[in-house]
Amino acid sequence: MRPPSRLPLGTAAAPSRSGWKAPVSILAGSAMTLLPVVATIPILPPFGLMMLMAWRLLRPDVFRPWAPLLFGLFDDLLSGQPLGSAMLLWxxxxxxxDVVDSRLVWRDFWQNWLIAAAAIAFCLSVGRLIATPFGAHVDTVLLLQILVSIALFPLTFLLCARLDGRERRS
Structure with missing residues (x-):
């Protein structure tokens, strides 16, 4: 017997069995900073933030509004950023x-990519202002990191869709 497509008023949906995939994937994305990658310039994208944005844009009902605080704390502890910076920015x-969602009637892939690009650029730019002295010349590297992060976001979104089981089947 198929469950009804609409739930009666006042009832909640049954919790999903795959509810652990979203938080674990965000924590794993934040833990990517622990990999021993040697680079001459630091262009490693913020995978934790990218996973959080992908899950938020794909499934708005997965997380409570206070969830980014905990994920940001985990990311701050692993990445070495000043404590509270990712918590605030995320x-x-x-x-x-959420505000953009309340204004838009619908979104497509390009709008999701644009929203995520703005979020990534905002977090990396303000995080640079918080963590780096003003005399440091890291603007070119920061721009490269932003571009690499924005370019990799569709793969992150696809990974989240596959984890959620929502990819298109052709």
Whole structure:
């Protein structure tokens, strides 16, 4: 027997068995900074933030509004950024996506990519202002990191869709 497509008023949907995939994938994305990668310039994208934005844009109902605080704390502890910077910036991005969601009737892939690109650029730019002295010349590297992160976001979105089981079957 198939469950009804609409739930009666006042009832909640049964919790999903795959509810652990989203938080674990975000934590694994943040843990990517622990990999021993040697590079002359630091262009490693913020995979934790990218996974959070992909899950938020794909499934808005997965996380509570306070979830980015915990994910940001985990990312701050692993990445070495000043404590609270990812907590603040990820929560601002999460709330900004909520505001955009309330204004838009529907979104497509390009709008999701644009929203995520703005969130990634905002977090990396403000994170640079928080963590790096003003005399440091890291603007070119920061721009390269932003471009690499934006270019890799569709793969992150596809990974989240596959984990969720929502990819298109052709």
């Amino acid at each position: 929560t601002i991005c999460f709330v900004a996506v």
